[in-house]
Amino acid sequence: MGILSLTIFLPLAGALILLFIPKEKTAALRAVGVAATALAFLVSLIALFLFDPSQPGNELTMRLTEDLAWIPSFNIRYFLGVDGLSFPILLLTTLLSLLAAVYSMNIQVRVKEFYFWYLLLETGMLGVFCALDLFLFYFFWEVTLVPMYFLIGIWGGPKKEYAAIKFFLFTLFGSVFMLLAMLALYFASAPHTFDMMALAKAHASFSREFQIIVFLGFYLGFAVKIPAFPFHTWLPLAHVEAPTGVSVILAGVLLKMGVYGILRVCYTILPAGFEWFLPFFVIIALINIVYGALCAMAQTDMKRMVAYSSINHMGYAMLGIAAVSSTGFAGAALQMITHGLITGALFLLVGVIYDRAHTRDINAFGGLAAKLPVYAGLMSLTCFASLGLPGLAGFISEFLCFLGAFPAWKIYTSIAVIGILVTAAFFLRMLQKVFMGPINEKWAGMSDMDARELFAVVPLAALTVLFGVWPKLLLDMMNPTLSLMARFFPDMFQGLR
Amino acid sequence: MTLFENVHWIALLPLIASFVILFLGRDDSDKSLLPYVGITAMGVCLIHSLLILKGFLFGGFKPYYRTLPWFSFGDFEMSLGVLIDGTASFMLVVVTLVSFLVQVYSLAYMHGDPRFKRYYAYLSFFSASMLGLVITSNLFVFFACWELVGVSSYLLIGFWFEKDGPAYASKKAFITTKLGDLGFYLGLMVLFACAGTLDLNMLAARAQMGPEYLPQQTAALAGILFLVGAAGKSAQVPLFIWLPDAMEGPTPVSALIHAATMVAAGVYLVARTYFLYAASPLAMDAVAWTGLATAVLAAGMAVVAYDIKRVLAFSTVSQLGYMMLALGAGGYTAGLFHLTTHAFFKALLFLAAGSVIHAVHTNDMRQMGALSKQMPSTFITMTIAALAISGFPFFAGWYSKEAILHAVWLRSPLMWTIGVLTAALTSFYMFRLIFLTFLGSSRDAHCCEHAHESPAVMTGPLWLLAVLSVSSGWLLEHNGLFASVVHFGAEAAAHHSEGGLHAAPAWLPWAALAAFVSGLAAAWRLYAREDLSLAAGIKERLTPLFAMLENRYGFDRFFLMLVSASDRLASALAWFDDQVLDALFIDGWAVITRAVSELQGLFDDLFVDGAVDGVGIVTRNAGWGLSRLVRGQVQEYMLYAALAVSLFATFLMTR
C-alpha cells in the first residue's frame, strides 16, 4: 500500500473503528476522530519528505504513483499520484481536517455520527486530489457529497435542512454533467480510457467542437464547486448553516476541488475548449471578484460576510488561471492554499464568538478589543491577511494572480482591483464595529479564547505569516509543475501572450 | 563596508523589538523596561543611519545595492534587496531620528495609558516598516512596506479605539490610502508586464537604455499610477481627506507618522521612481499640478481650522504638496531637501502642540490663549518651528522653500506665483496658530489656569528639534552638501544646466520673503491681541468662502457620497443575489421542478396508472356482463353445444 493510499484511507479506517465504539463514550469517539485525522496529517507530512517537486521532461511527471487495475473490463484503474499542483492542496486538506476536527470537539449531539461522516468526507476529499483516473476521481468526488449533506443537515443551524438539500442538489446538478462529459471522453478516446494522463496526451485527437461541449460539461461540475457566478448561491447558505468545523472544510478544501479540476481536467485535457471559453471565464472571474466583494460588504452576519468573501477570493484564483501563464497559475495555486488557511481561520474565529454570544450580527458587538485582546489580535491578523496585507500569505497569492493576469487581460484586471478595495472596506468595517468603539456592556463577561480554540486557530495564523514572509516554501513545491503546465500548449492561447 | 552589509538590520531591529515588546511582559499597561527596548533599538538604528549619512556626506560613499532571491514564480524571480543612495541615507536619518525622539517624548506623553506597552510595540513596528520601505531595492517590497506602514498608521490612529472618533478615523485613513494603493498596485503590474522585474536598479537601468526598453507611454502610465498611490499616502488632492481625521490618534503618532515620515513616503516613492517621470513629461506635469493644487488648497483650509492639530495637519498636506510640486517641476534635490527640513520642524510643531494639549486637555485654539508664560519652552520651540516653516531667513525652511521656488520658477512662473501665495498663507496660518495659542488673553480659564510646562523628556526632544529646525537648512545647503549627495543622475543635472541658461532673476528670493512678512503681519493684526472682533468681522463678510474652506471644498462630502453610493450598490447586489438570483432563479428552478413533478404525478395517476386500472375494470365489467348469459341451466349449455356442433358441422359440410 502506497503512502497516498495510506493517507486517503486512514480516515476511513478511523470511521470504521468508530462504528465499534458505543455512542455514549463521547470522549473515546472524539479521541478516535481526532487521532485518525492527526495520523493522516502525519502520514502526509512523511509524504512531504518523499515528494520530489521537480519536473524533468516535457510531460507531467506524477510522484508517489500507485496504479492497480480496478475494473479491468472497462479499463478503469485505481491510479493515484500527486504533482506540484495537487500535493500542496493534499497537505492543506490533512491540516485543515485535523484542526477542524479538534475544533469540532465541542459538538455535543450525535458525536459518533459526526465523526463518522467527517472522516468519510476527509477520505473523499483526499481521494479527489490524488486520483488520476477520471472514474476514480468521480467516485471520490461523489463520496464527499453525502457526508457533507449530513454534516450540514444534522449539525447545522436553523435552516440546516434547506441548506443541506440545496448544497446537495446544486453539486449533484453539476456532477451529472461532469459524468456525461467523462463518459464522452471515455468513448471518444481510443483505446477507451479514463486515465487523465493518457487523455491529456490524446487531447489533439479530440476535435474542437467536441472539446467545447465536453468542456462545458466539466465546467458545470467545477463551477458549482468553485463557486463561480451564477452557481454560487448555495455557498453563503451552506456556510452560514454548517457547524464551524464543517464550514472550515467547506471553504478551505471543497471549493478548491473546483479550481483544481479546472486546471487538472479542463485545461490539460481540453485546451481547445478552454481556449474557447476563456473570454467568458475571465468575465466570470471578474464578476466573482467585484460582485462577491460588494455582496460581502452588504452583509451584517459575519459568517455570511466571510462566505461572500470566499466567492471574491476564488475569483482571484480564477483570474490567475485565466492568464494561462506560469505566473498566473502560480498565483492561482498559491491562492488556493492561502485562502484555505485564511478563510479556515476566519470561520473558526467567527465560530469562537458565535459560541459565546450566539449571534454573528456585526452590529450586536462593540469594543471587544479591550475585553478579548487575544481574540481581537487573531481576528485582526486574519482579516488583514484576507484583505491582502503584505507579510501575510494572501498578499503574495493575490498579487501573483493579478500580475499574471494583467498582461493578458489589462482592462478586466484593472477593474478587478476594485475588489481589493471593497474587501478592505468590509473587513475594516467589521473590525470597527465588533472590536472598536465603546464596549457593549452586554458582553462584559465574555471570556477570551480557550486552549482548544487556540490550538485550532494559531497554526493557521502562524502558517499565514510564514507563507507571507517566505512563500518560497510553497512556490518551490509548485513552480516546476505549474511552469510546465503553462508551457503545455505553445501554439494555443496566442491572444494572451 | 560593514555599515552597508548590515544595513538590513536597520529595518529588522525595530521589527524584533516590536515583537519582543508585544509578546513579553504581563499586560498591556506594562511600564517595565519594555519601552526602552524599542528606544534602544531605534537609538542603534539612528547611530547606524548617521554613520551611513556621514559616509555619504564626507566619506565618498557610492550607492550600495545588494539583492538576495526571495521567491520565484513561473519564469520570474522576486528579490529582497537593499539600495542605499544619498536620498535613502537622508531618509534613514530623518526616520530614525524623529522616531527616536518621538519614542522618548511618548514616555511622558503616554504615561499611564492602559495600553502603554502595546503603543511601543506599534511604534516599533511602524518604524520597522518605514525603514524597510526606505532601504529596499525592490518596488514589490516597497509596496509591501508601504502597506505595512499603512496598517501601523491604522493601528495607531485607532489606538484609543474605545472612542468612536479614532475608530472611524483609522478606518477612513486605511481605506482612503488603500484607494490610492490600487494605483500603485496597477503601476507595479504595468512595469512588470513591460520589464519583467520590479527591481529599482534594473528598472532604472532599463529606463536609461532608452524608450525601446521602457516606452514613454508605459513610463507615463506607471508614473501616473504611482502618483495616485503617492497621493493616497502623502495626502494629495483629492485623497487628502483622511489626514485631518487621522489627528484622532495620539499626538506623538501624528508627529511621527502623519507629519514627518509616513506621509513623506509618497514623495519618496516619486523620488525613487524618478526615472519614470524623467522619461515622461506628462507624468511629470501630473506630479507638479497635483502638488500645486494640494499646496494651495490645503493652505486655505488651514486658515480656517480651530483645532490646533488640524491646522498642523492641513499644513502638512500643504507642505507635502510643495514637495510634490518641486519634484514635478524637476527640482528633485529641492523636493527632498524640503522633505528633510520639513520633517524636523513639522515634527517639532506636532510635539509642541502635543505638549500644549497635554497641558490644557483640549485641541481647540479658541479655548487657549496667553499660554506663553506658563509654557515658555513650548512657546519658544514652537515659535522657532513656525518661523522655520514660514520661511524666516536662514532657518531651515527658508533654504528648502527657496530651492523649491527657484526650481518652480524655471518650470513655470504661473506655478511660482501660486507657490508664493501659498507661502504667504503658510506664514499667516502658522502665526495665527502661535498667536491664538500663546498670546492674547486666556479665553477659557478652566483649561488654562492649571496649564504647566511639560516634563524634561518632552521638552528635550522639542529643543533638539528646534536646533535642527534652525540649523539643518544652513548646514545642508552650505557648500552644496545636500545636493552633492541627493540628486537625480545626469537627467536632473541637465535640467539644472538648462535652467541655468535662463537663470532666475535676482529679486526672486525677496518675493518669498515678502510673502512671509505679509502673512506674519496679517496674523499679527488679526490674532495677536485680546480682541478678536476684527477676525470675526472678516469671517462674517466672507461667509461663503469660509464655509467652503471649512467643508474642505466638498471633497469629504464627495467621498462620503461615493461610500454611501457603493453601500447602496452593495445592498442592491446583495438583495439581487439573495432575492433574485437565489430565490427566483435557483429556488425558482426548484419550484418549477416541483410543479413539473406534480404535473407528472398527476399524469402518472390519471393516465399511466389509469390505463392499468382500466384494463382491470374493463375485464371485470366484461366478465360481469358475460356472466349474465350464464344462467346455470345445464340444458342451455347443451343447447349451445349442440348449436355449435351443428354450426361446425354445417361449416364443414358446406366448405
Next chain:
Amino acid sequence: MTLSHYLAVSTALFLIGLFGALTRRNILGILMGIELMFNAANINLAAFNRFLHPSGFVGSAVAVFIIAVAAAEIVVGLALVVAIYRAQGTLYTEDIHLLKG
C-alpha cells in the same frame, strides 16, 4: 336396405335423444336422452362398418366401447343424481342453478 335407411333411423333417434335431453326438466330424463344419442351414434358406427368396410370390425368394436362407456357414464351420472338430490332436494333442472352468473 341401404346405408341411408340406417342413417335416417340413427338421425331420428339422435334428434329424439337431443330433444329429450334439451327439454326434459328432470335430470333422469336428460340422462335417458343422452343414452338415446349414444345409441344413435352406435347405429351409425355399426352401419358405416357394415357398408363401407364390411371386412373390418373397428366400427363394431368402437360401438362396443361406447356401450361400455355409456354404462360407466350412467353409473357416474346416477351417482351424481343421487348426490344432487340429497344436496338440493330436487331433480328439476330449473331449480339447480348454482353456476348462475
